[in-house]
Amino acid sequence: MRADARKNRDHLLAVAGAALTEEGVDVSLRDIARRADVGLATLLRHFPTREALLDALLRTSFDELTARAAELETSGSPEEALLVWLRDCVAWTTEYRGVTVLMAAAIEDTDSALHASCVTLRAAGARLLARAQAAGAARGDIDGTDLFALIAALAWLGDQPSLAPRADHLFDVVASAVVSGARTE
Template identity: 80%
Template sequence: MRADAKRNRDHLLAVAGTAIAEHGVDVSLRDIARRAGVVLATLLRHFPTREALLDALLRTSFDELTAKATELETSSSPEDALVCWLRDCVACATEYRGATSLMAAAIEDTESALHASCSAMRAAGARLLTRAQDAGVARTDIDGTDLFALVATLAWLGDQPSLAPRADRLFDVVASAILMSAGSDDPEGGRPRARS
């Protein structure tokens, strides 16, 4: 891709990200083009459908979360790595209103352009969870799929105006339910850990 085409694409993605954060995933493509200072045909040349635009926008964020998980594996304690990644994942999903349903659909739809990125992100979270479980700081009766579902649930809370003020507190409640305090017994009586 030529440098000017990449700049134009990156500008469109930045404008789309702001518009989606403000108005949700159903924001008008015409409105995004207008905000970017281009005609709709220019936007459609880069992103022929709404799904293509959303895929490009979300895939970048999901790939960043996957990379962050790898970094956290070597730079933080198992407990801190899991909680930090979980918080960042929820924040990403909450940043783009309505993205939670896209994430849930993409993980099940192997034809979705987002499927690979969502699957990689889920696997990255599962690795952090397994690391915390192996260190004895996370409950062993959940797996990566459960963790992904909890991310979607917490992000959904952030999308609800009446519940958003409770989202941070409920994140802490969920995180403390996943983690085990030092010396506590396995909540499932030592059952083998489920893997994703």
């Protein structure tokens, strides 16, 4: 990709990220193009569909969260690793309003551009959970799918203005139900 095209693409992603943070995943592509000071055709040339734009925007974050899980697998206690990663995932999913709905749909839709990233992210969490379970630090009756659903539920709480003030407390409640002796802060 030419340098100017890469610069335009990166600018569009930065603007789209800000728009998603402010307005959620339903922000119009036309609005993103307007904010980026480009025509809709320019946006669509880089990202032909909403899902392509979201995939490009979210994939980096998914990859970072997956890499973070790999780091945590080899450092610290299994309990602490799971809690840190769980908190990181919930914080990230709360950043982009409405992303949990997309993730839940994408994990079931093998044709979705986001499917592979969501499956990889879920598998990373499942490994951390299995490690904590093997150490006797997490309940044994949940799996990676359950953990992924809990992340979505906790992020949904953060998306609700009337519930957002309770989100941290409820994270602690859920974390203590998943991880034995969870140290909540």
